[in-house]
Amino acid sequence: MAKIIAGVGCSHVPAIGAAIDLGKTQDDYWKSLFDKFKRSQEILAELKPDIVIEVYNDHGTAFSLQYIPTFAMGVQDEFQPADEGWGPRRVPVVKGNSEFAWHLVESLILSEFDMTIINEMEVDHGLTVPLSLMFGQVDAWPCPVIPLCVNVVTYPAPTGHRCFALGRAIRKAVEEYPKDMRVVVFGTGGMSHQIHGERCGLINSAWDKQFLDRLTSDPIGLSGVPHKQYVTEAGAEGIELVMWHVMRGALNDDVDELYRVYHVPASNTAVGNIILKNRGVN
Ligand code: DHB
Ligand code: FE
Numbered sequence: 001m002a003k004i005i006a007g008v009g010c011s012h013v014p015a016i017g018a019a020i021d022l023g024k025t026q027d028d029y030w031k032s033l034f035d036k037f038k039r040s041q042e043i044l045a046e047l048k049p050d051i052v053i054e055v056y057n058d059h060g061t062a063f064s065l066q067y068i069p070t071f072a073m074g075v076q077d078e079f080q081p082a083d084e085g086w087g088p089r090r091v092p093v094v095k096g097n098s099e100f101a102w103h104l105v106e107s108l109i110l111s112e113f114d115m116t117i118i119n120e121m122e123v124d125h126g127l128t129v130p131l132s133l134m135f136g137q138v139d140a141w142p143c144p145v146i147p148l149c150v151n152v153v154t155y156p157a158p159t160g161h162r163c164f165a166l167g168r169a170i171r172k173a174v175e176e177y178p179k180d181m182r183v184v185v186f187g188t189g190g191m192s193h194q195i196h197g198e199r200c201g202l203i204n205s206a207w208d209k210q211f212l213d214r215l216t217s218d219p220i221g222l223s224g225v226p227h228k229q230y231v232t233e234a235g236a237e238g239i240e241l242v243m244w245h246v247m248r249g250a251l252n253d254d255v256d257e258l259y260r261v262y263h264v265p266a267s268n269t270a271v272g273n274i275i276l277k278n279r280g281v282n
Contacts, residue, residue, distance in 0.1 A: 061082045075102055107172065157241070
């Protein structure tokens, strides 16, 4: 039977992808950030996932403003890195798992989470930067990845509570899958940032850190935080953090925090990473 062994929360700052692709990780600006992620990569290697379900947001790349699904899942066997204006990132193609993805889609829709089904799409920095941070610069990603897109680009994004409930439905779907498989769920995006307007450059470290603390200790209470608080405290793009609730909802109530990164700044953004292991699951 498939089981969820761990969850990962991870930022997706596009400049991090550019720093990796352009060989700048040892530059003064970047070195201390990339040093912190070495331990994350060791832990992911120890966890040995057979598959990752990556909850992320597209940034007007796969979806134009014509079509904006609230929740969508990629069911292809392969996803090419998208050209976001400066050429595709120099990262491996993302392999999916069509059979497992269709199982998830079926189970989630029957659990009343009406996924949009994506038969064809490319993936942008929202998906590939967390993969780079968790798996490093590799010739091939170590396991298949199922993309689960959440709209956080156009108002209204789904609530934290709804995202947490989606995580619960993902857990049920995974546990129904008959093949043995170690599943890790990524919730990506964030942390505090605002990349436009009068408050451009806003970073709120105190708010970010209590978000990381409560993810372990008070996940249900945290999922009830209203949108307005994200925008007020963590900036307009801080709303990306609602995707972390999908990851947390997919885990058990009791988790062990294996590791955490908090780094300021990268571009205009506070960078976070948390790795939570389901207690008692090996
Ligand atoms: C930045 C952060 C993002 O999450 C994004 O999607 C684009 C830019 C930034 O900090 O520069
Ligand atoms: Fe973003």
